[in-house]
Amino acid sequence: MRDLIDEEEKIVKEYEPELLQKVKKLLMMSKNGTLHVHALRLIRRELGLPEDFRDSILRTHSKDFRLVDLEIVELVDRNESLAKAEVEKWREKEYVDKWLSEFETSYAFPINFPTGFKIEGGYREKLKNWQRLPYLKPYESKEVLRVRTCGGIERFEKRAVGIIHELLSLTVEKMLEVDRLAHFRKDFAIEVNVCELLLKHPGIFYICTKGSTQTVFLREAYSKGCLALPNPIYVVRRKMLDLILLGHRNTRSLEDLEEIKEERNGSVFRTNVGGRRDGDWIVPILDSYDQNAFGSLGDINDSKQPFDGCEGGRN
Structure with a gap:
């Protein structure tokens, strides 16, 4: 076990540039380019960050991050080359491999229903319309979305799905405790009931209710209980x-x-x-x-x- 702990620490140090990009992407998703350090600390291990990430990453890379105070970190400059969500890479692959139209793939998410999932009448049509529904993507400018406009509520919720999807994609095991998502709601402007939102999309998220905490998994990332693309x-x-x-x-x-x-x-x-x-x-x-x-x-x-x-x- 001691050897494995040492091995993990060594890997984390080797992957510091990639971890640096993860923090940048999280800050680019926030509405003001800022995040609470406490929120990052809560998901430190899920992101693969070292224990001393405040000093080894935030303070060391002063060209990328600025500590406003002890508990707020701000992004100094956006890197637009990083402003591409994982689901967008999947869309491009679907467009090429399956020869789908841009209309079908521009705003779609991978859907993988669990075995034995009962599809009620009219559900397929609703899902098809939801897949085509335009929404504000995670790294796009944070304009104010009017909920009362046509499709406003659905677009607002779909944007929240996109942000949670990207957040899970940045984690080591593509999973996160549901309670910890609450610490990012204000910074990511996802003022919705997170649990209800996750339950509304069983083809995208899987919620494990075993134990004392609820954990959400990115369904597409797993195959037979293990990561499809392990890191x-x-x-x-x-x-x-x-x-x-x-x-x-x-x-x-x-x-x-x-x-x-x-x-x-x-x-x-x-x-x-x-x-x-x-x-x-x-x-x-x-x-x-x-x-x-x-x-x-x-x-x-x-x-x-x-x-x-x-x-x-x-x-």
Whole structure:
């Protein structure tokens, strides 16, 4: 586990230019080019940012960012080459590969309904009209959208879908706790009920309700419970999770044991790695471990895996 933690830190340092672009893109999506540092801190691990990102990224790159005060970061200059959402790249691919008209793809989103999803009468037509509905894209100028105009509410909600879609696309595991989205509502001008919005679009988002928190996944990014296009940070975190899921198996190979002391009942032994011997196995005690090391991997029972058994995923 120590080796994997060191490996993750090394990868984060190597990918600093990419992480720098992520922060820039988030600031470019905000209506005033500013974000609360506290909001970034809450999703630090989801974005793959280092623990000291305020100093190592925000303060170090003063040409790109300006700390207005202790809790507000401002974008110094926009980089229009970054002003392209991930869904727009998908649209271009769909236009080329499937020979679809620009009218069909200009404002469309990838839709992947879960297995067994029941489509009610008239739903397909509504979805088709929604896919064609123009909206203000995440990196476009933040003009005031009049909700009372024709299609105003739908366009306003579709813009919010686009921003959440892009935010999830920037994360390491294409997932985020729903509660943490609330910290970006004001800066991103998505003053809508986020939970209701996500539930209205089951073909785009998947909400996991297992455990004490709700987690939203970008449905298109996953295939059979794992990322379709894994990245290095995701890979090393999966290794951490796999190591935890091993439980007490194969732990006889633990090295550098200082002392094994048998208690009177003969069932418990103590070691220098904070473990206990239970029968023939040494079981690591994880209670004292820094839980932040596991980040967004969630509970060790794999409760945050997207797509439960009914959707062809892994239980």
